[in-house]
Amino acid sequence: MTLLALKNISLRFGGPPLLDAVSFAIERGERVCLLGRNGEGKSTLLRLITGAQQADEGEIIRAQNLRVAEMPQDIPPQLSGTVREVVASGAGALGEKLAEYHRLLLQDPERLDRLGQLQSQLDAQNGWALDARIDTVVSRLELPPDTPFSALSGGLKRRVLLGRALAAEPDLLLLDEPTNHLDLDAIAWIENFLADWQGALLFITHDRSFLRRLATRILELDRGRLTSWPGDYDNYLRRREERLHAEAQEQALFDKKLAQEEAWIRKGIEARRTRDMGRVKRLYEMRDQYAQRRKLQGSAQFSVQDAERSGKLVAEAKNLCYAWDGKPVVRNFSTAILRGDKIGIIGPNGAGKTTLLRLLLGQLQPQSGTLRTGSNLQLAWFDQLRSALDERKPVWENIAGGKEYVEVGGARKHVMSYLQDFLFTPDRARSPTHVLSGGERSRLLLAQLFSQPANLLVLDEPTNDLDMETLDLLEELLLDFAGTVLVVSHDRAFLDHVVERVLVFEGEGQVGEYVGGYEDWLRQRPAPVKTSAAPPPKAAAAPVVTTPPAGNKPALSSKEKRELADLPARIEKLEAEQAELGLKLAELYSSNPAQAVSTQKKLSELEQQLAAAYERWETLEAARGG
Structure with a gap:
């Protein structure tokens, strides 16, 4: 359909x-x-x-x-409230009513008039089904429902945005x-x-x-x-290359024919007297067709400037330790980095990847342990925060300290011509830096990076916002680079293509070292300890059953088997009581406000009992093996 x-x-x-x-x-x-x-x-x-x-x-x-819903690229600045309220806002006006209802119950339960109004509106618009759906979404996305949205990490905020989109049942x-x-x-x-x-x-x-x-x-x-x-993607790459090749051949034939016709029209006066007017008309059409042709967007053409070779040893760390506010960031870490090594650093946001880079480069002193750095190191650093860019200056002034020329490969090159290699037109090169898109900023930082000779490249999240063609070129350059590369990246394909070793943050300050790229690390890493951080499904949410791996299923005792058999009836009874109290509450808001408050309290207790019953049912079913 x-x-x-x-x-x-x-x-x-x-x-x-x-x-x-x-x-x-x-x-x-x-x-x-x-x-x-x-x-x-x-x-x-x-x-x-x-x-x-x-x-x-x-x-x-x-x-x-x-129903269409969107998870935007950027986090909307106007979003506020708890996680559950932000998720509910994705369901439009009805979701806003639900959010207000729950907010009043928690913060201002004495406002019985407004609660009564909301209760009636939610009853009439099937709001409780939406309420159950939001609980299910929050549970499946493993979100903390009552945590303020503003207090979340960037990753969790994006997960909330996904929940907000799913709440609309798109x-x-x-x-x-x-x-x-x-x-x-x-x-x-x-x-x-x-x-x-x-x-x-x-x-x-x-x-x-x-x-x-x-x-x-x-x-x-x-x-x-x-x-x-x-x-799939690989099929697309193959067929796209075939299409571009055919397009180039077709255009070459067209251009050859056009050149022949242009030569014909410029023949002497005698030829022009006898020329075919239909042929002249076709020539004009070909000229229009050529003028309207849109050329394929160019590819960046940058290169790395090799500095003099560094010493064989780049850095040697022994038992490095560093903590922040009493929490270990790096603990007892030892490694040796040699000239030509290409090393990836992997870890969750906030784990300390940039801190590890600074420790290895001698820019941050360890609290214990020793570091020895090599000789003749010439460093170029790609900063994920783009702090090396001066937002107030035009684009071109961010290259080579504002000089008009740069030295590239031993030759002098005008900065505007150099920027064209990074796909900046002259007009764009004169634009203020603050108007650039994310992809343009990344290309400008690469232009700045490669305008200086280096034998040690440090790349902190270089792939964000780069298009795939530029990514491919950057990978090829790094593979051919004779110096040393240290790269922090969450791009799995980039890591697999470029690095030979990975340093992985494994928690509690431990940094593991593995040969190969991301996929190689997946094969070598220790099996993760399975824990469940998801909140239990609430009353109307369908329970989620997690089956333990084969060979690890604990047997149920006789008592637990009887408990599991009795739980469906208990849940059914609690849900019936919940439905009955919900209907009663709607009447009490208008007839007996004082009793409505106590009934609401009983209803909240019932919801907690239901959540506990569902959680216990899930645990026993998982232990039984589903």
Whole structure:
């Protein structure tokens, strides 16, 4: 069944059209990835689907009662309240009423008039079913329902945004760079969740591992045109290369024919007297066709400037220890880094990856242990916070200290020409730095980084916001670089392609060392200890059963078996009491407000008993083996 269809959609903001008569459709259950270079209009296309942007021409056909929800790329600054309230806000006006109802129950239960109004409205609009659904979403996403949204980490905030989108029960979910700025655990969690989700998905990503795991079809936006590529990412890469090759051959033939016609029209006066007017007309048409041709966006062409070789030893650490506020960040860590090593650093956000880099480079003194650094080290550092960029200056002044020329490969090059290698047009190079997009900032930082000779590169999250073509080039450069590379990244494919060793934060200040990249670490790492941090499902939520791994199923005692057999009847009885009290409460708000307060208290106690019964049922079922 077709959920959404775009037909001949066109949109321009001056200059060439951003979308040029594009058409596509999404079927129920599809997981479609939208690819394209930075600035091609991918996020704009999502805004067209949500209605936040209007097209100049064309139509969007939606299935009847289609529900569309979006997880935006950036966290909306206006979001506030508890986690549960933010999730509920995704369900529109009814979700806002539910949030207000729960807020009053907790903070101002004496406002019986307003509580009564909300109770009546929720009864009339089937609000309690939504209430149960929100509890289920919060439980499945393993979110702390009563924690203020503002107090969460960036990764948890993005998980709340996903819950907010799911609260609307969307038929189509839109995701714009869902893995940006998440650590590996958070990326794996969202990836696994979406792989099991039954709705349709349209997402934008530069995370190649995420793309390979989820996409069942790929849409490519290129020079205003949209093409569909069934199958996986590797199939898309192969067929896209074939298409670009065929396009280049076709254009070469066209250009040759045009040159022949131009030569013919410029023949002497005698030839012009006898020329074929139809041929002249075709020449004018060919000229128009050539003028309207949109060239493929160029690829960055940067290179690393090798400095003089460093000494064989880059750094040797023995039993390094460092703690912050009494909490160990690095404990008893030892390693040796030699010239030419390419090492990745992996760990959750906030684990101390940047601290470890500073310790290894001698920029931070360990509290115990020793560090020996090598000779003739020339360091270039890519900072994920982009702090090396002066926002007040034009783009070009952030290169080479504002000088007009840079030394590249032993040759003198004008800074504007140098920036063109990083896809900055002269106009863009003169723009203030603060107007740049995330991808442009990353390219500018790379331009700044590679404008100086180095034999030691430190890259702290270099892949955020880079398009895939630039990522591929950066990988090739690092592989060919004769110096030493230390890289912090959550991009699994990037780590697999570039590094030979990984240092992994494993908790309590322990840093493990493994040969290979990310996938190699997965195979070698110790088996994780399974714990459940998820809050128990509430009364109306369907219980989630977790089955232990084979060979680890504890046997139930006779008493526990009887308890498990009795639990369904107990839960049914509690739910019946809950429903009865809910109906009674609606009447008491108007007839006996004082009794309504005590009844509400009993109802809250019932909900707690139900939650405890569901949790016990889940535990016993899991122990039995499901």
